[in-house]
Amino acid sequence: MRPFQFHSPQSASEAVSQHKQNKKTHYLGGGTNLLDLMKEDVERPDHIVEVADLPFKEIQKNASGGLSLGAMVSNTHTANNPLVKENYPLLSMAILAAATEQIRNMATNGGNLLQRTRCPYFYETSMPCNKREPGTGCGALNGINSKHAIFGWSESCVATHPSDMSVALAALDATVTVQNQEGKTRTIPFSEFHRLPGDQPEKDTNLNTGELITAIDLPKSAYPKHYYYLKVRERSSYAFALVSAAVGLQIENNTITKAGLALGKVAHKPWKLDKVEKFLIGKKATKETFEAAADLALQDAKPLDQNEYKIELAKKTLVRALLQATSRS
Numbered sequence: 624m625r626p627f628q629f630h631s632p633q634s635a636s637e638a639v640s641q642h643k644q645n646k647k648t649h650y651l652g653g654g655t656n657l658l659d660l661m662k663e664d665v666e667r668p669d670h671i672v673e674v675a676d677l678p679f680k681e682i683q684k685n686a687s688g689g690l691s692l693g694a695m696v697s698n699t700h701t702a703n704n705p706l707v708k709e710n711y712p713l714l715s716m717a718i719l720a721a722a723t724e725q726i727r728n729m730a731t732n733g734g735n736l737l738q739r740t741r742c743p744y745f746y747e748t749s750m751p752c753n754k755r756e757p758g759t760g761c762g763a764l765n766g767i768n769s770k771h772a773i774f775g776w777s778e779s780c781v782a783t784h785p786s787d788m789s790v791a792l793a794a795l796d797a798t799v800t801v802q803n804q805e806g807k808t809r810t811i812p813f814s815e816f817h818r819l820p821g822d823q824p825e826k827d828t829n830l831n832t833g834e835l836i837t838a839i840d841l842p843k844s845a846y847p848k849h850y851y852y853l854k855v856r857e858r859s860s861y862a863f864a865l866v867s868a869a870v871g872l873q874i875e876n877n878t879i880t881k882a883g884l885a886l887g888k889v890a891h892k893p894w895k896l897d898k899v900e901k902f903l904i905g906k907k908a909t910k911e912t913f914e915a916a917a918d919l920a921l922q923d924a925k926p927l928d929q930n931e932y933k934i935e936l937a938k939k940t941l942v943r944a945l946l947q948a949t950s951r952s
């Protein structure tokens with residue numbers, strides 16, 4: 624690991640102004656991703672500003688009747704919080720599908736959103752990778768790309784976003800609050816938080832330099848009865864998804880009145896299914912409806928050489944998640 628300066632501020636304004644002091648500054652949450660990347664020489668910050676102990680460690684009701692999750696609350700606390708379990712069980716389920724208990728104990732909510740892709744070329748510094756080193760090319764585009772994107776990719780990058788929690792947050796229409804280097808705050812809808820690669824795959828999000836995530840807000844209680852997070856992976860634990868589906872349904876008299884849906888590991892960002900959500904409203908909650916919804920969800924998918932299987936897998940994952948959500952009450 625290379626040498627770096629280290630600060631451990633006590634307030635958000637101190638943190639953002641310390642970030643300004645050096646161009647190659649990184650905030651440090653739980654460190655479960657950043658430190659690994661530093662050890663692999665993928666990330667090379669000169670300056671670390673530790674934020675894990677800043678006072679954004681509460682989960683509390685927000686002004687709109689929903690819930691505000693402090694950015695520095697651990698994934699474990701978030702998943703097990705009674706208000707989250709009761710009102711947003713989909714989020715709890717998605718978080719608990721990720722990593723291991725030890726990692727979730729360390730991982731913060733803010734850091735989870737900003738964890739970087741698991742594309743193997745990104746980790747291997749001897750290989751070309753536009754995300755790690757802009758302008759060097761994309762090793763995966765014509766290389767080993769069986770786990771890569773089927774939506775929204777560009778010739779510059781075909782990577783997928785790895786976070787499970789973020790797939791549920793997309794389905795739940797969360798927002799992210801950040802503080803900038805001038806001390807101002809802004810709120811970003813979750814669908815605009817992560818970005819597609821375009822010709823700047825080194826940028827994972829629409830955050831500006833030095834913006835600190837302080838909270839994630841959830842709208843008023845969503846899908847407490849009919850929900851499911853289905854994560855399909857090569858092993859049943861300690862593995863990232865091949866494909867995942869986060870599903871929330873509101874059902875009255877077997878008719879769907881509201882839906883929140885997103886797929887994971889199919890694109891550079893959590894893939895929100897707006898069109899499918901609208902399609903489901905007013906339909907009966909049946910297998911036939913869900914199969915039609917899955918066809919619609921995947922109709923614009925563009926597979927790479929080695930990942931055509933993901934289209935069928937994603938359809939089946941979505942149908943099964945919808946059936947599981949329906950049978951819950």
Ligand SMILES: Cc1cc2nc3c(=O)[nH]c(=O)nc-3n(C[C@H](O)[C@H](O)[C@H](O)COP(=O)(O)OP(=O)(O)OC[C@H]3O[C@@H](n4cnc5c(N)ncnc54)[C@H](O)[C@@H]3O)c2cc1C
Pocket residue numbers: 649650651652653654655656657658659674694695720721722723726729730731732733734735736737738785786787788834835836837861862863864
């Ligand atoms: C073996 C292993 C298995 C895993 N499996 C899964 C899995 O199955 N599913 C899954 O979703 N995840 C998985 N993870 C990833 C894990 O969930 C993330 O590493 C973790 O959530 C990152 O949170 P952190 O607080 O440790 O972030 P850090 O590593 O501290 O930071 C990550 C990034 O976020 C930035 N950052 C942190 N906090 C803030 C903030 N408040 N504002 C602005 N920037 C910030 C940092 O600068 C850094 O760039 C796994 C990790 C490991 C090591």
Ligand code: SF4
Pocket residue numbers: 740742743744745751752753754755760761762763764779780781782824
């Ligand atoms: S897919 Fe993206 S992360 Fe992977 S090698 Fe290509 S540019 Fe790098």
